[in-house]
Amino acid sequence: xxxxxxxxxxVIAFLLAERIGILSMTASARxxxxxxxxxxxxxxxxxxxxxxxxxxxxMLWVLEYRALAFLWFAAWMITDLTDGTIARRCGLQTESGxxxxxxxxxxxxxxxxxxxxxxxxxxxxxxVWVALLLLIDAFGQGSRLLVRKKAANLFGKAKTAxxxxxxxxxxxxxxxxxxxLFDPVLLEWVTVSCALLAFLSLYCKVIPDNxxxxxxxxxxxxCGLAAIWQIYADHPVRGFVLVFVGQFFxxxxxxxxxxxxxxxxxxxxxxxxxxxxxxAAIGFMVVHELGNDLLCWLVAGLYVGCVVYRxxxxxxxxxxxxxxxxxxxxxxxxxxxxxxxxxxxxxxxGIGMAFVLVAAFLMISSIPYQHFGQKIWPALPNxxxxxxxxxCLMLANIGIADKNYRGGxxxxxxxxxxxxxxxGTNYRRKTPPASPAS
Numbered sequence: 001x002x003x004x005x006x007x008x009x010x011v012i013a014f015l016l017a018e019r020i021g022i023l024s025m026t027a028s029a030r031x032x033x034x035x036x037x038x039x040x041x042x043x044x045x046x047x048x049x050x051x052x053x054x055x056x057x058x059m060l061w062v063l064e065y066r067a068l069a070f071l072w073f074a075a076w077m078i079t080d081l082t083d084g085t086i087a088r089r090c091g092l093q094t095e096s097g098x099x100x101x102x103x104x105x106x107x108x109x110x111x112x113x114x115x116x117x118x119x120x121x122x123x124x125x126x127x128v129w130v131a132l133l134l135l136i137d138a139f140g141q142g143s144r145l146l147v148r149k150k151a152a153n154l155f156g157k158a159k160t161a162x163x164x165x166x167x168x169x170x171x172x173x174x175x176x177x178x179x180x181l182f183d184p185v186l187l188e189w190v191t192v193s194c195a196l197l198a199f200l201s202l203y204c205k206v207i208p209d210n211x212x213x214x215x216x217x218x219x220x221x222x223c224g225l226a227a228i229w230q231i232y233a234d235h236p237v238r239g240f241v242l243v244f245v246g247q248f249f250x251x252x253x254x255x256x257x258x259x260x261x262x263x264x265x266x267x268x269x270x271x272x273x274x275x276x277x278x279x280a281a282i283g284f285m286v287v288h289e290l291g292n293d294l295l296c297w298l299v300a301g302l303y304v305g306c307v308v309y310r311x312x313x314x315x316x317x318x319x320x321x322x323x324x325x326x327x328x329x330x331x332x333x334x335x336x337x338x339x340x341x342x343x344x345x346x347x348x349x350g351i352g353m354a355f356v357l358v359a360a361f362l363m364i365s366s367i368p369y370q371h372f373g374q375k376i377w378p379a380l381p382n383x384x385x386x387x388x389x390x391x392c393l394m395l396a397n398i399g400i401a402d403k404n405y406r407g408g409x410x411x412x413x414x415x416x417x418x419x420x421x422x423x424g425t426n427y428r429r430k431t432p433p434a435s436p437a438s
Contacts, residue, residue, distance in 0.1 A: 003177040007067065011074045018078050026089035035090050043083035044097050047104035050076050054111040061115065061171075070171050073112065077164050080105055099144045102156065106141060109163050110134060116170050124170045126188050133163075133195040140202040153204050154252075154389070159197035161390050166190045186401040193397055216253035217273045220246040224277030231281065231288050237406045239285060240339045241399035244413060246277040247332045248392065251372065271311040278335035279307035282342075286356055289342045290349040299353045303338060306360035307331050319366055326369040329362035329421070333369070336417040337362075343410035362421075369424045376424070 025031035035041045053076040060069035083101060087093045117123055117130035140156075170187055207215065223246030231239035253270060283300040290296050310331050317327050329337075341355030370376055377385065399409040 003067070003175060004172060007070060007172070007177065010071055014071075014075050015078055018082060022082050022085050026085060032090045035086055036092070041086065043087040043092055044094060044100055046079055046083040046086075047097070047100045050079055050104045051107040054108040057108075058111045058115045061112075066171070066175050070168075070175070073108070073167065073171075076108060077105075080108075080160070099141070102144075102160075103141055105160050106137060109160075109167060110137075112167050112171075113163070116167070116174075120174070124174055124187070125166070126191050129188065129191040129195055133191065133198055136195060136198040136202060140198060140205065143202060143205055153201055154386070155197050155204060156201035157386055158389050158393065159194055159201055161386060162190065162197060162393060163194050165390070165394065166194055186397060189397045189401045190394075193393055213253045214269060216249040217270045220249040220253065221269075221273035221276055223249065224273065224281050227277065227281040228284055231285050236285055236289055236343065237409060238400050239281060240343060240413075241396045241409065243277050243281050243335055243339060244392070244399075245396055246273075247336070248389070250274060250277070250332055251377065267315060271315070274311055274331050275304075275308055278331040279304045279311075282307075282335045282339050285339055285342050286353070289346050290352050296349070296353070299356055303356050303360045306364045307334065310334070310363040313364075321368055324371045326371055328365050328367060329359070329369055330372070331363060333372075333417055333420055333424075334359040334363045336413050337421070340410045340414035340417065343406055344414060367425060369420075372420070372424070 025035065039045055053072070057069050057073040057076075060066075060072060080101070083097075087097060113125065113130050113134065117125040117127045137159075166187065169190065173184055173187065203215065204212065223242045227239040227242035227246070229239075230236075230242060250270075250273070283304040286300040286303065287296050290299075310328055313327060319327055321327055338356045338359040341359075342352045345352040345355075380388070395409060395412060398405050
């Protein structure tokens with residue numbers, strides 16, 4: 001454990017030094033001019049220099065300089081932030097940099113992935129899932145030669161960050177420095193998540209723009225079906241986590257529909273997916289966790305009915321509100337409140353059902369809530385968005401890997417929802433224009 005905290009403190013010190021240094025330098029015209037004059041500080045140069053460092057990391061690891069290999073890898077992955085900041089702030093973006101930067105990232109993490117999965121004995125990572133990840137990621141890099149959308153998307157950035165976390169956890173496990181919270185089973189689930197993110201990143205590059213929204217809506221729908229199956233298989237935490245993951249697909253499908261358009265029945269399909277994930281799956285969880293009796297069935301049925309009413313009212317609102325403001329609690333937030341409460345109070349069904357009824361009432365109320373996807377999420381800096389996304393992915397993996405973390409996962413989601421209940425309200429309704437004097 002001492003090694004863990006020492007290594008983490010060193011990596012954080014590297015990161016803070018890089019962020020403070022590069023942001024300070026690029027904040028002034030003098031610093032930016034210095035960078036422009038010195039080609040060795042250009043983003044493409046940094047990307048080229050980073051390419052062989054993954055192989056060197058493996059060499060240090062094989063030679064048993066494991067702590068040095070760990071810190072060496074971390075330091076060079078941090079330079080991925082450096083070249084991006086310099087490119088944006090100094091106007092040094094180039095067409096070649098769009099594909100060179102992700103290529104250099106792959107050159108960094110491919111060698112450690114290959115070694116830990118295929119040459120480390122016993123294997124530190126799942127060879128099957130690592131092979132699939134490498135195949136999809138390599139195909140994704142090659143697709144940049146053919147497709148129009150060459151720049152990295154959010155899924156690709158999240159994948160790179162999550163792979164870095166995966167390799168960090170795997171290395172710490174090999175050094176016997178992993179805290180008890182991070183069970184080795186978690187490594188396989190994180191590898192699966194990396195492969196899924198790689199697929200989503202590739203998928204979003206090759207499909208037509210107007211397919212984006214429906215594709216993510218389909219993913220939300222499948223999360224709902226999988227959640228019901230997991231709850232039926234007596235894995236309620238995994239089921240709840242799948243609903244939680246479905247929320248992210250629901251968040252982005254609306255944004256992409258507004259930006260790129262959708263199919264004629266996209267809104268109806270979205271309601272069906274939301275009703276499955278945030279309605280039926282949570283209703284089934286209520287019965288499964290709080291008791292298979294008439295009262296629980298009535299509460300679950302009432303909750304699902306309120307979700308359906310809330311979704312219909314979203315398409316046909318009964319009051320006029322400003323753009324980006326919901327009439328009533330959004331169904332994803334209602335699902336988080338109801339689902340986390342059920343997981344927190346399985347032995348106190350009365351309290352659990354009370355929170356489910358509160359969630360149902362808030363959804364059909366006319367209390368105005370800010371649209372998370374239109375109001376709150378766009379206001380966050382890109383770095384914060386990525387941090388939130390990665391944190392939620394790690395939470396999802398911890399929840400899926402081991403149901404013993406049920407209380408922590410449920411409390412985290414309950415806290416997030418409670419914060420939205422208090423901070424997401426918007427009582428400034430749209431005032432109708434005054435009638436002109438006759």
